[in-house]
Amino acid sequence: MEHNNMLKNDGLPLTPAAWMLGVRQLDALSFLDEELQSLKDQGLYRVPRTLSGQQRARCVFDGRSVVNLSSNNYLGLASHPKMVEAAVKATQELGVGSGAVRTIAGQMDLHKQLEKKLAEFKHVEACLVFQSGFTANAGTVSCILGREDVIISDELNHASIIDGCRLSRAQIKVYPHSDMDGLRQALEEAEGRRKLVVTDGVFSMDGDIAPLPEVVKLAKEYGAAVMVDDAHASGVLGRNGRGTVDHYDLHGQVDIQVGTLSKAVGVLGGYVAGPQKLIDYLVQRARPVLFSTTHPPAVTAACIAAIDILIEHPELIDKLWQNTEYFRSSLRNLGFDTGKSVTPIIPVIVGDERKAMQLADELFAEGVFAQGIAYPTVPKGKARVRTIVTAEHTTEDLDYALQAFAKVGRKLGLI
Numbered sequence: 001m002e003h004n005n006m007l008k009n010d011g012l013p014l015t016p017a018a019w020m021l022g023v024r025q026l027d028a029l030s031f032l033d034e035e036l037q038s039l040k041d042q043g044l045y046r047v048p049r050t051l052s053g054q055q056r057a058r059c060v061f062d063g064r065s066v067v068n069l070s071s072n073n074y075l076g077l078a079s080h081p082k083m084v085e086a087a088v089k090a091t092q093e094l095g096v097g098s099g100a101v102r103t104i105a106g107q108m109d110l111h112k113q114l115e116k117k118l119a120e121f122k123h124v125e126a127c128l129v130f131q132s133g134f135t136a137n138a139g140t141v142s143c144i145l146g147r148e149d150v151i152i153s154d155e156l157n158h159a160s161i162i163d164g165c166r167l168s169r170a171q172i173k174v175y176p177h178s179d180m181d182g183l184r185q186a187l188e189e190a191e192g193r194r195k196l197v198v199t200d201g202v203f204s205m206d207g208d209i210a211p212l213p214e215v216v217k218l219a220k221e222y223g224a225a226v227m228v229d230d231a232h233a234s235g236v237l238g239r240n241g242r243g244t245v246d247h248y249d250l251h252g253q254v255d256i257q258v259g260t261l262s263k264a265v266g267v268l269g270g271y272v273a274g275p276q277k278l279i280d281y282l283v284q285r286a287r288p289v290l291f292s293t294t295h296p297p298a299v300t301a302a303c304i305a306a307i308d309i310l311i312e313h314p315e316l317i318d319k320l321w322q323n324t325e326y327f328r329s330s331l332r333n334l335g336f337d338t339g340k341s342v343t344p345i346i347p348v349i350v351g352d353e354r355k356a357m358q359l360a361d362e363l364f365a366e367g368v369f370a371q372g373i374a375y376p377t378v379p380k381g382k383a384r385v386r387t388i389v390t391a392e393h394t395t396e397d398l399d400y401a402l403q404a405f406a407k408v409g410r411k412l413g414l415i
């Protein structure tokens with residue numbers, strides 16, 4: 001059978017235009033035109049903005065200089081000189097790639113060094129790094145429970161947890177957001193089976209923190225394991241950014257902690273921290289570990305340098321929180337609804353979908369980049385502009401953004 005349909009009969013390649021024409025004649029994907037049009041009609045079609053230069057508190061998107069309130073680069077580490085230096089050195093010494101899946105091609109010393117460092121940092125027995133926070137969540141949830149078991153999940157958990165639940169084939173019970181009566185009911189209904197309760201530590205669209213002590217207490221009562229996704233708490237909450245378990249002083253009481261290396265840590269990746277037997281099992285069974293190549297040396301070396309920075313420079317986290325309090329209280333004083341936010345994720349809740357998108361567009365025209373977010377990412381009627389403050393913002397940056405919010409907010413009748 002001939003696979004190479006880019007070749008003409010005489011063996012010469014078709015030009016791309018002629019090839020596209022061939023594809024168009026048998027357009028079996030025409031249904032996507034309808035789907036795309038439907039997204040456009042609903043105002044939900046997104047074109048990612050293009051950044052020129054580094055991801056910073058002030059930068060240039062789509063040719064416009066803006067105050068950036070859209071990034072998860074909470075501590076400004078994405079371009080930290082020590083991390084860049086570590087990445088360059090690792091690349092020069094070890095190359096740009098890691099070769100293959102680690103259970104096949106093996107792992108580098110560097111990968112083991114990062115995992116040891118993270119385990120010590122989190123005060124747990126062991127740690128396993130995944131390619132992303134997404135694969136850490138989906139790969140873990142999907143592999144530790146199966147058909148006979150029950151996963152009990154907060155309704156606002158991240159998509160990667162939802163996908164992991166579905167892939168596990170376990171029964172899924174979703175409880176109302178942070179509602180402990182709902183959690184108790186789900187636990188009662190799951191009596192007699194293996195159970196996992198899973199929650200985000202910090203919720204990514206609202207910026208509220210899970211009531212982890214209550215979750216742990218209930219889970220213990222019913223013999224369920226607990227997993228927390230600390231994507232937005234890693235490097236943000238707890239001493240030196242150790243996460244929600246440290247924030248609530250629950251060391252030893254949460255079975256599975258997931259963190260990201262892509263947000264406050266400034267690079268890329270996710271990790272699972274917990275008992276040695278959990279990590280041993282994930283290495284045997286988690287599909288992203290078994291079937292996808294591990295990080296290149298540059299990523300791993302930059303993450304190692306980042307953990308040193310978290311330990312040596314807690315003042316970065318103090319600055320993040322000072323900026324957070326200043327920006328949130330100023331938005332509230334202006335009359336905006338910032339919902340239940342208690343972290344650097346600060347939503348400005350608008351309600352109407354089109355108005356939220358208009359607020360984001362007009363803010364951008366005023367030199368402020370904050371993302372408009374609508375259904376299905378948040379419930380219908382709860383559309384918002386989500387702002388994220390970082391340690392890198394100066395008071396001038398934040399005041400500039402506040403002035404723009406005040407101007408556009410008044411124009412749109414929001415305040």
Ligand code: PMP
Binds near residue numbers: 268
């Ligand atoms: N969990 C939560 C709560 C998140 O917000 C995200 C990122 N949007 C992830 C997991 C996935 O992390 P990563 O970007 O490292 O894949």
